[in-house]
Amino acid sequence: MKAIDLFAGFGGFSTGAKMAGVPVVWAANHWPDAVHWHSVNHPETQHACQDLQQANWAQVPAHDLLLASPCCQGHSKARGKTSGNPEHDASRSTAWAVVSAAEYHKPDFALIENVPEFMQWQLYTAWEAAMNALGYSLAPHIVDAADLGVPQNRVRLFLVASRSKSPLKLNLPKLDHVAASSFIDWEGGRWSAINKPGRAAATLERIANGRKQYGDRFVMSYYGNTKSGRCPGRPIGTITTRDRWAVIDGGCMRMLSADENLAAMSFPDWIQRPKNHRLTVHMAGNAVAPLAAMHLINAIKEAA
Structure with missing residues (x-):
């Protein structure tokens, strides 16, 4: 073929x-x-x-x-x-x-x-x-x-x-679901403090809600109508053509790296x-x- x-x-x-x-x-x-x-x-x-x-x-x-x-x-x-x-x-x-x-x-x-x-x-x-x-x-x-x-x-x-x-x-x-944590490098990437000047109130609210549900480590859609985060033990949500998903770890956060976006898409x-x-x-x-x-x-x- x-x-x-x-x-x-x-x-x-x-x-x-x-x-x-x-x-x-x-x-x-x-x-x-x-x-x-x-x-x-x-x-x-x-x-x-x-x-x-x-x-x-x-x-x-x-x-x-x-x-x-x-x-x-x-x-x-x-x-x-x-x-x-x-x-x-x-x-x-x-x-x-x-x-x-x-x-x-x-x-x-x-x-x-x-x-x-x-x-x-x-x-x-x-x-x-x-x-x-x-x-x-x-x-x-x-x-x-x-x-x-x-x-x-x-x-x-x-x-x-x-x-x-x-x-x-x-x-x-029908395969078992693969967790987002399988491709997230918790030690890598460019992190910034969550509580920094200029951080949007809606973002801080999502993070606070995410912490209540998932603890210190989770992923979160940085835009859209979501009110909370997403457990890294389940697949991440849809990867789009612009930076969408943030990784939260304690008091720091960052966006997914380019390589993590490719891994989330299952590129080898x-x-x-x-x-x-x-x-x-x-x-x-x-x-x-x-x-x-x-x-x-x-x-x-x-x-x-």
């Missing part, structure tokens, strides 16, 4: 495919930084930096599995159309590149990742009908990455498209990353969790 990776980003899908023993022969993204680091980590893959809606699919190698993670921001509750972001009208249309690629190559399988709200898209019915017209049956799987061994609660939609009469329901494992140790913290966090939060991808791809291989 060979795969291609559309909207490859930092390479979560491609890394998961490699872990599953499936070579990714071609990968593309419109973001030069992402393409560069994908090529560093996957030098055996042919790369393209382009708008995939303008792709020449005749130049793409033959493959059995199409992996795709179209832009999700236009569908998410936090950043979608109802939040007043008209540019996301264009981002939602990236899903049509999947149809275009599938029409040309007709691989046996496609695995499409997005937020669950993707299926509430006004044009989803038309998109599904287009895939059906190409001979694909679609099976939606709502998956929490924590159930597949990722130390993070990350709920995502994985659509399995198969050239079969009936939708292909994958037999996925051999992955190379940019030195820039913000860029790494952005690419990590935008990726597919590799360990989840590996289990999904293995399940497709078993069903093939």
Whole structure:
């Protein structure tokens, strides 16, 4: 089995495919930084930096599995159309590149990742009908990455498209949850005093509430509507494209490091990353969790 990776980003899908023993022969993204680091980590893959809606699919190698993670921001509750972001009208249309690629190559399988709200898209019915017209049956799987061994609660939609009469329901494992403490370096990082001038009152309130529940060591979302912390003995919450999670230890705190963000996403140790913290966090939060991808791809291989 060979795969291609559309909207490859930092390479979560491609890394998961490699872990599953499936070579990714071609990968593309419109973001030069992402393409560069994908090529560093996957030098055996042919790369393209382009708008995939303008792709020449005749130049793409033959493959059995199409992996795709179209832009999700236009569908998410936090950043979608109802939040007043008209540019996301264009981002939602990236899903049509999947149809275009599938029409040309007709691989046996496609695995499409997005937020669950993707299926509430006004044009989803038309998109599904287009895939059906190409001979694909679609099976939606709502998956929490924590159930597949990722130390993070990350709920995502994985659509399995198969050239079969009936939708292909994958037999996925249900693994024990991995604690956030498994990747937190309590001795490392750049710590600062919690009680320092300028610390927001809402932050101090969250920390006080967290201490009442979890003691001196816990993690906490630095923004959002949360009122407390989170036990480090359970998976961390969703990793996003900007610094979100703070680590609390006694009277000190710090944000997760770039390496901790990658570990929370289940990227293996051999992955190379940019030195820039913000860029790494952005690419990590935008990726597919590799360990989840590996289990999904293995399940497709078993069903093939």
